[in-house]
Amino acid sequence: MNLLTVFLQQAGGGDYSFLIMMVAIFAIMYFFMIRPQNKKQKEIANFRKNLEVGQSVITAGGIYGKIKEIEDNAAIVEIASGVKIKVDKNSIYADAQATQTK
Known part of the structure; x- marks a missing residue:
């Protein structure tokens, strides 16, 4: 049935x-x-719409860094001193440690 x-x-x-x-x-x-x-x-x-330069973030791959530049659909993230990577905005998340300390 x-x-x-x-x-x-x-x-x-x-x-x-x-x-x-x-x-x-x-x-x-x-x-x-x-x-x-x-x-x-x-x-x-x-959060992704209001990204700012100098903000601590985590990528979808688990890489911690700070935003150095913001483009239309991407952001330049510094992951170590002098090491910058270009990351799509859709793979950026808030850094939980940075938001808890504020």
Whole structure:
């Protein structure tokens, strides 16, 4: 017996408990999974939009550094004295240690 058959049998009988249960499961998934993920993505996008020269960052590969220059879709990050790499903005994250010390 598939899910559609069960739903039609219960809906046809006037018992809406299955429908209510499905709505409740979707609401729980929305508030505990979808909504927090969307909020986190907006925070990351806002952080990347407001990057500043001299800010400590971490790349997606786990490289710590400071921003030296900012271009349209990339940033120049200094990872050691005199060692600079060009990194796409989409792979830059906030340095947790730098944000905790402020």
